Amino acid sequence: MDDFRSPEDLFKQETKKVREFGKEYGKYVPVVIGIILIIMIFKGSIYSIGPDEVGVIQRFGKFVRTTEPGLHLKLPLGLEKVTPIKVKKIFKEEFGFRTARPGIRSVYAAKQYPEESLMLTGDLNILDVRWIVQYKVADPVKLMFRTRDPIGNIRAMSEVVMRRLCGDYTVDEVLTTKREEIAHLAQEELQKLLDKYQTGINVVTVKLLDVNPPDEVKPAFNEVNEAKQERERMINEAWEAYNKAIPRAKGEARRTISQSEGYSLNRVNRAKGEADRFRVTWEEYKKAPDITKKRLYLETMTEILPKAEKKYIMDPEQSSVLQLLKLGEGGGAK
Secondary structure, eight states: OOOOOOOHHHHHHHHHHHHHHHHHHHHHHHHHHHHHHHHHHHHHHHEEOOTTEEEEEETEEEEEEEOOSSEOOOOOTTTTTEEEEESSEEEEEEEEOOEOSSSSOOOOOOOOOOHEEEEETTTSSSEEEEEEEEEESHHHHHHHHHSSOHHHHHHHHHHHHHHHHHHSHHHIIIIITTTTHHHHHHHHHHHHHHHHTTOOEEEEEEEEEEEOGGGGHHHHHHHHHHHHHHHHHHHHHHHHHHHHHHHHHHHHHHHHHHHHHHHHHHHHHHHHHHHHHHHHHHHHHHHHHHHHHHHHHHHHEEEGGGGOSOOOOOOOOOOOGGGGGGGGGOOOOO
């Protein structure tokens, strides 16, 4: 019972110890506080910017400068604030779908986003268009001070551009032949809008990933496509038959025309030759009728006699040929 002390006694004893500690170590308190303040100031004055970043410095909220990668100094105690902006990283926005887990085989979320992907084409058909926009920061100052919601702006502008372009093409063009053209035009138009509003963003690429009709109309759409394919097949077969028949007919026509022209040219040349020969013969005949007549006779006989199988030489004074009719039976003279 002698060691029992009341709470008041314990409090007084502890208070006495604190006073004695304060008298002994109180002289070091300002030094400790000064060291702590120096550490805080020194720590708040040094900052680091990564290799793919640019630091944007604000003094009392106002932009003053940018800094390159590395260690730098700034005013401490909140006088200057630094915001690192990644300027070399390529960011991506997805439209109509979301990637649940990226990788070599990416896993996509099962949820669909028809409010983003459903588009009305120029021929009043509906398509489910899914695409991505890849971009990077070109001007970090504009990104921070010229726009309030950069990602929201990119998404809104991308949807506007894509809907307008899909409305300029038919459903078949968006599905097949004009996909690359639409993606290229979308990149150009989106960049113009971003530059107009000074967002400080540079579009790297716009790519259409998947373009399909909505699930509700896929059966009807497939039937239409099958009918179009059948029509194209029949047209191609008709053109194939046409390409086989028409060139052959044209070739035969040209061959017939060439033969006719050759025949005509041959007949004309022969007629001209005969006329010239007759004219020359006539000129010679007028000069010496008897000699010319005899020469023509001899030339004609030279051509005819070799063609005759049997030849009979008759006396001009012979008045009848009856007695010569049986000469061939005995092997008459030739």
